Amino acid sequence: MTQTQERLALLRQAMTAEQVDLVVLGPGAHMQWLLGFHPHADERPSFVCITADSAMMLMPALNAEGSRDHTDLPMAEWSDDQGPESAFKRLLAETGAATARKIVLDETMRADFAALVTDHLPDATRIFTETTVGALRMRKDEGEYALLKKNALMADAAMRTGWEHLKAGVREIEVAGAIQASFKAQGAQPLFSIVGAGRNGAFPHHATGQTVIAEGQPVVMDIGGGSDGFSSDITRMAVIDTPPEGYDEVHAIVEASVQAAMQAARPGVQAKAVDAAARQVITDAGYGEFFVHRTGHGLGVEIHEPPYITATSDTVLEEGMVFSIEPGIYLPERFGIRLEDIVILRADGPEVFSELPRDLMRL
Template identity: 65%
Template sequence: MTRIERLRAVMREQSVDLVALGAGAHLAWLTGLRPHADERPLLLCITQNYAGFLMPALEVDSARQHTDLPFHSWGDDVGPDAAFAELLSVSGGDGAKSIVLDETMRADFAALVQGALPDAARQFTATTVGALRMSKDADEYAILKRNALSADTAMRAAWAAMKVGMTENDVADVVRASFKEQGATPLFYIVGAGGNGAFPHHQTGETVLKPGDAVVMDIGGAMNGYSSDMTRMAVMGDAPEGYRAVHDIVERAVQAAMEAARPGVRAHVVDDAARAVISDAGYGAYFVHRTGHGMGIEVHETPYITAASQTVLEEGMVFSIEPGIYLPGRFGIRLEDIVILRGDGPEILSELPRDLRVIHG
């Protein structure tokens, strides 16, 4: 069954007449197409009997190389309205009573759809395309696994190069270079030394690595349209006072979350398990973010592993487990792995241990 066929099955179950997607992750997942996105309206509309594009004329020839779906093209001299009306008529979408809009599309694109169907009930993609994207197939798993191993290699390269006197940016440069050497596109590289590690989303900068610094290293790259994401810890020589005890608490929180993650469990149960370990150790106020997020075409996508999430976890879902403790002015510790949920629990995609890496020199 193709992904469009799977989407139509969900649309039938939920009595959705029309799904409209803009350029972005939903469209890429559904069709493999990644068209240029600008202010010109570009939409894929799917009904039970038709799937076609509202396509700017500038994009037609290039896009045709990547899809056999029909185009309803328009030029800057006439605008999109007539082409969109034609698309709705041909697809049967002009009679839609229930529509799903891509929540990531431009507001003016959404307004174009809603303006043409003012009486239709509107929802976003959470229970249609978004729900389908959460469970990865074997091909997606293979790509994600390869990406995870690429991040392992980039992390090892950084550790091999690190030394006192380098800046955070110097370390990030090594990460970027390693990803590029492997054919991956570097996406992010948080390097937080010393007190900067207490900022969960620290902006890597010119802070110099000093003896005794604990260093948070959160990195990710992309290959074949999917991403990696991993966080490990390093210390420059001797660890700061109290560091190892806190590292052990975070590791136990990771293990508790791994144990809680099972098909049929609501996502908040995984967050609850990690948070309980940290709270029971007296550091609850210093765990300031969710336990995890889904990952695939986007670095952050559903399911989100939060204290409030009622999402029921299913086999094939891919998400991070990344509890942390952040002590202002001292250090931060986050340990992150991406997992795919199997029938008996999570499989970690990375093969790099979460053990503390001690950097000598």
């Protein structure tokens, strides 16, 4: 059985459990996970439709031939001079989806693609993918684990390269460039490289720029790359020479927050309990107002995907879920500290992908 066949079987089990008649996925991460590819995404309606016993793609003729190199699913083709209406009606008839009463729509699909579906199934109840494809994507198998581990080790190497280039007088953008070059040399695509020196580190999503890095400035380095359809994400702290007064104390608080979240993350625990554990440490230390974001996010085909480790998330954590633990403290006009690791949840707690310590890198 191929990976696609296995995932279709899992999806159909979820559809049966949720009493779903039809799942419609557009070109994007959900389709990539299910089929191992997705066609070029543009304004031409294109999606895959899955029922209990069939699967078929609505496909622009321009993309059909190339897509056949990646899938053997049947296609309802349409050309620009015909439009997609008649092809979609044929798809509904051939798959039996014309009588669907409960449908799942890809929440990332273009609105006009979704409208094509709902216009032809006006009496169907519509939900999104949270309990079907989304739920399945959250639980990684061992093949996905191996690819995520590979990506994490590439990020470790890229972080080390960043440290090697971190010197007084160098600009943030130059360090980021070295990190990106490291990803490329390893066969990965650079996805992001936040380098925030001194006061810039107090902005969690600082736009890396021309700031010249000086001695004594703590530097936030949040980086990620992608290969084999998966990605990495890691944040570490570095400083040239001696950090400013009070830095070590705040770093220790953030590390304690990470450890509290690691201890709280267990199968059967709600995601919000992990966020609460991380947040409580920082609040008790008097820095609660400076922890300004969620504790974590899932990672896999996408850099940000469920589960989200937030104060309001009722998601029950399960073995195989992959997510970040990344609390932070951001002190305006001084510095910011974020320590981030990606973990996979095992029966006895989180396994960290990275092999880099979270200690301050002193250069």
